[in-house]
Amino acid sequence: MSQHVLLNSKEIDIILHRLACQLLENHLDFSDSVLIGMQPRGTYLAHRLLAILEREYKVKHIPFGLLDITFYRDDFRRGDKPLAASSTQIDFLVEGKRVVLIDDVLYTGRSIRAALTAIQSFGRPGSIELLTLIDRRFSRHLPIQPDYRGRQVDAIGGDKVKVCWEENEGEDAVYLISK
């Protein structure tokens, strides 16, 4: 098993600022937009982007929520271990809003498929965009692509991409772990 660094903390910082700027470019004052972080691992990225937008670019009152997709997954009863849910915290409706879904790694696309269904429980969004830090190319099971991507990675099936965050793992870094 080998592990190498895909992104270090400086690179992550630059990418986060770029992604924040791209969001700004498309959503301006976010008056019609909402940011939704996907539980569990997408929430760190979502919180980071929110902080950058609020602190450095002075955008105020961005509607922000966390979405858990456990009950919408397509592999219920198919895995060995039952799926443990996390909490969903969305205290607004997305009716007519421009939703930005935020997750750390886009791999097969199945989580995003589930999220597209789940988000409709909160109304009919005007549009939905996808932002991911890492886009694993060549491993999609569904026709889903990100609108904003941090870094595209060519990782084969058995590889693992691990995203670490300062607030959880003690450092900002992305590792590629291959067998």
Add this chain to the structure above:
Amino acid sequence: MSELSVRHLLGIKYLNQKDIDLIFETADHFKEVLGRPIKKVPSLRDITIANIFFESSTRTRLSFELAEKRLSADVINFSAAQSSVKKGETLIDTVNNILSMKVDMVVMRHPNPGAGIFLSRHVKASIVNAGDGAHEHPTQALLDSYSIREKLGGVGGKKVVIVGDILHSRVALSNIFALQMQGAEVRVCGPKTLIPKYVESLGVRVEPDLRTALQWCDVANMLRVQNERMDMSYFPSTREYSRQFGIDKALLESLGKEIVIMHPGPINRGVEITSDVADSHQSIILNQVENGVAIRMAVIYLLASQIK
């Protein structure tokens, strides 16, 4: 931990503390789902559940059916009154006939204690006990504890008195097991004729006087007088019962402290509790009903996740 230690929910006594914690955490998530504009999740799309009721029920059956539908399960309902049971079919035959239509889970209410346990040994489906005679009613006890946890922040260390007909009550027995498992202290109060002889062997103290019991407790769970199960006279009159073991506003206000009032329903207004008590801010009776759906969704979801 994300898995129950059991394949069926037959009674609280077969669960452990971790199971209850897991059910409550899962119910928290479903409670959030029930607050959404669209209150339905697709988890159990490929699961079929039969609700088999050999005894009448309104709220429990509706609550189970709603929970199943909110999880997107297919649901069939069967009540013994209009069925082949009347023609002499046995329980196992009835259930096996239903299961041969590819049913994955059975929610059953039956007048005989142990019916669910018996069934679980003879058929290949997950069984949820929705009340078996005077034995257990596990989902009711779970939703009662869940409602206490929601109102008071926890169950451990709380003092709960169960008032009324303990003898005929499956709600009482399941509640005693559930509350004690979570570290609450339980006493029972009621007419001597309606207190089971060996209830103290469960670690439950009998308190014959209602006022003393209420002064001691944080929560009073008022049970219904089950006229339909009483084959003889257990107390002289309903009026006398309500004078000795019923709560009215005056009694509640004279305690000098706020206690939480619960009732599993249906209420005999003016017997166990008066209307102004049932509708007061201390009563969490309707919260119990609301939480019932979330708890049943959690139980069904967790059991279904083990069906292979």
